[in-house]
Amino acid sequence: MMDVCVLGPMEICSSGRADRVCLAPKPRTVLALLCGHPGQMISVACLVREVWGEEPPASSLRNMHTYVLQVRKLLACLCGVSTRAVSQELLVTHPGGYSLSEAALGFDHRTFTELTGAGRGRLRDGELLAGIGDLLQALRIWRGPAFADVVTGPVLEAQRRQLHDARIGAMEALSEARISAGQFHEVISDLSSFVAENPLHEGLHFHYMRALALSGGRARALEVFSRLRLNLVSELGIEPGASMQQLQRCILNSTDPAMASGL
Structure with missing residues (x-):
């Protein structure tokens, strides 16, 4: 499975290899917004607001189509498949928007959330060292601030702050557990x-x-x-x-x- 990583500069990882996302700022923002909400249909209107704010240019819809095509070409190149296959299985068109497959791709922010939840659960159950291990593994996923190389609009900025707070919360839980463990x-x-x-x-x-x-x-x-x-x-x-x-x-x-x- 290919992993899309946003907890730091954006990367796409496959077979032990990490590739930086080589996209211009606007298509990079499009990919980041889709990665932040895998499996969800993101409307074209939402994508346009994220990229241009409240005053998009008259060409925004045409440009958005171009940006999505650029993202698909990047995914096709990294996956070694055709752009057509990407449009059918990875970055899918819906009436009024697009979605990124959560079945065919992995996402580091979801892995972080799952590990953090598992670690907190083990700590509640008294499994101190196991909980510490999960939280350590979760925090090691981070390579820098979330969406570090992305120009964020309102939706991505809110998610960036949410992820930052979750990282801080995980570090607090880990610190408390490690103090308990001496x-x-x-x-x-x-x-x-x-x-x-x-x-x-x-x-x-x-x-x-x-x-x-x-x-x-x-x-x-x-x-x-x-x-x-x-x-x-x-x-x-x-x-x-x-x-x-x-x-x-x-x-x-x-x-x-x-x-x-x-x-």
Whole structure:
């Protein structure tokens, strides 16, 4: 099966080989929108709005037909089949729109969602190490921000943010599980870049501070709190939440950080 990957720069993977999507920006957006909603019919009107916004050119319908043809030619080249076969089995025309087959193609964002769900389920069932394994596998799928090389319109931008939030949620669940398993240094390694990329996210900072304190890095943990507070106050005009402040007090008072309530 061929996989279409959007969790990072767009790639199409087959037989262990990854090919970058060599399309101009507009047909790339068309492919990305179809990939984001496999098996669903995406209307031509939706595709036009995604590519041109609310003021499309008079030639938009003709141009959209050309972009879909370019996407089909790319898929045909990578799959080693005819453009006709692609139009019949992969990128199918419907009255008023198009759909990308979810039976013939794999999608990395769906694999991520499935693995994350499986990992959370195993954690709820008390299978700590198995749940950690699933979440690690899910997060390793990411190669960068979702749709990293795509010009996004309103639909893709909403999905990009949703996927970003799901990635953060998976990392929070993984961090909490790894702390429970005593894997403090692994959590620190996992979160060092995440907190830098998300300087206002209290949940990530909470787990980062706990892992640092539990591994003996109380001073570093307090520095993380101070930096978070500075960012929140300067950018949003708010103080860290009650859970963050409770964790700070636990660290200052040499109380077990594991006793602090989560976010």
